[in-house]
Amino acid sequence: MADHAEIQVPRVKLGAQGFEVSKLGFGCMGLTGIYNSPVSDESGIAVIKHAFDHGITFFDTSNAYGPRTNEILLGKALKQLPREKIQVATKFGIVSHDRRGFVVNGKPEYVRACCEESIGRLGVDYIDLYYQHRVDKTVPIEETMGELKKLVEEGKVKYIGLSEASPSTIRRAHAVHPITALQMEWSLWTREIEPEIVPLCRELGIGIVPYSPLGRGFFAGRGVTENLPSDSPLNNIPRFARENLEKNKILYTRVENLARKHHCTPVQLALAWVLHQGDDVVPIPGTTKIKNLDANIGSLKVKLTPEDLKELSDVVSEEEVAGYRSYSLSEPYNWKYSDTPPLQLHANPSA
Template sequence: MAADQSILIPRVKLGNQGFEVSKLGFGCMGLSGSYNDPVPEDVGISIIKHAFDHGVTFFDTSDLYGANNANEILVGKALKQLPREKVQLATKFGIVKFDYSSGVVVNGTPEYVRSCCEASLKRLDVEYIDLYYQHRIDTSVPIEDTMGELKKLVEEGKIKYIGLSEASPDTIRRANAVHPITAIQMEWSLWTRDIEEEIVPLCRELGIGIVPYSPLGRGFFGGRAVVESIPATGFLASIPRFSGENFDKNKKLYWNLEKLAEKHECTPAQLALSWILHQGDDVVPIPGTTKIKNLDNNIGCIKVKLTNEDLQEISAAIPINEVAGERTLDNAFRCTWKFANTPPKHI
């Protein structure tokens, strides 16, 4: 079920502040090398343009993605070839350094918020950012201080809406009290469902949209080729769920989904994405890819319609208590989080 011009991607309101986006977004991170080598710039731009031409208008990046902020630069060049007023652009700040050997450095000080925003505006070469996320929370800085500066940026017209990524319920409540939060970005897929107990109900209570990243389980539900060809080395191989006995156990869950996909006459990726889409009108997943054929396949999920009974059957096919291994390295190895504004002796 490949994407075609007959597929109409619905538009939905993300949060209760009036922000309208395509029901399916596009995560740009992989274009600048995360799971694999970065794609050539012209290829990355063509993929973004192809997504837009097929109804995807919500694009997600970060100042962290790619060497020397390469992803924001790439997205900015792609935007120059699209009507800016029809694109919803999301980017992020807050992670200063990401290194599992030495730790993850975060910074949420007002000064850093503003400097990051100014830098992203220049790299993206835009006058405003539609949705600006705090990528990870700096617990050494009161969230009220961080939000206070973000609120000023909204008032100045440099950003339109504010988001948080991987935030706790308490942080979300406190942040939302300073200025309405439009979206929460969290990992959510058939095998990562931690947010369903507290985060999802809280977002609906407060009128906050939900943006699942890695909705295909970091590619695990992308298709048999992915499951059968994970490289022995590289980022994915280092994630507990993709290594050793854990991966062997998890493959059985993929086969369960593949059988259901045959029943619904779609691909496993389309079924996994459709399951996420059916979690609510306030849910906008942002799958990414480096291949046009995979992008078309993902867009095809819009045509997959599921009943409540179908959703229950799909959930039951991937029992969360049978998923082997932690979802990320920082969960598995308790990666050290450091705060850039804290003196080194306290780290």
């Protein structure tokens, strides 16, 4: 196993506007319960502080996580850390979500209200990176971006990001104000962004922040592949459905075998693959356990050649992955980077 000891997480520029972050970020979502039970404030703060003590300074949250309680927890941790050394990313846009899809809102007044509320919950004077969590196609992206631009001019937001946006939306948004980062699902078994989105980001100078870089925990170990609890939310995701999971176990075994070759764990090898995709790529794996956080940090010691990367890509080929990466009410959706997945709900409740 690659040890995390003495690793100094390197700094990288995210996007072309000068935003500097740690090469490995931390996704806070799971601390308040998504795929697991929420942890106590004390435990959550301890994990965040441990991450900072080991060089991770880029923390990702959202007003939708909890909802709201995730930002509050991160805010409590920030009070015990030097604010000027930390980059806080949060999001707006998802009003609610369930198996039917997302209720989204991109109205300017809603953007402003969410920003001011997030600043209050986080206990900060400004948000370093503010994402539109999901695009609302009932509101022209130019209107949403116009309000975000005003928030930048007012000093409430430093940099602007998008999440799960299509190429056309990215271009239109970037024309209003530079987009610093795009957050997309990207891992060994979720590679849809590679043909169009990644080249577009590099053309425009947009950093890429992969969420779920460990395949929603699939590459975290055999505890997921062999002993997934019957009440786990992952059972609702097609790739983890029993018939698909049986097929996908073959892919995990291949990664496990290659991990032995590289003297690391499967989770470290899978995360190293993402980390090696470019200096402009900053994954944000999350965890509730310090031992898992240490393992993630250890992935920075795993060095892969172009041949190694190709070998990994080949053993987890897109054609062999069974099941879609997410779900909808009546049918699994195989959307790539669509602004609005099939059956997504749209609403613009008042701010």
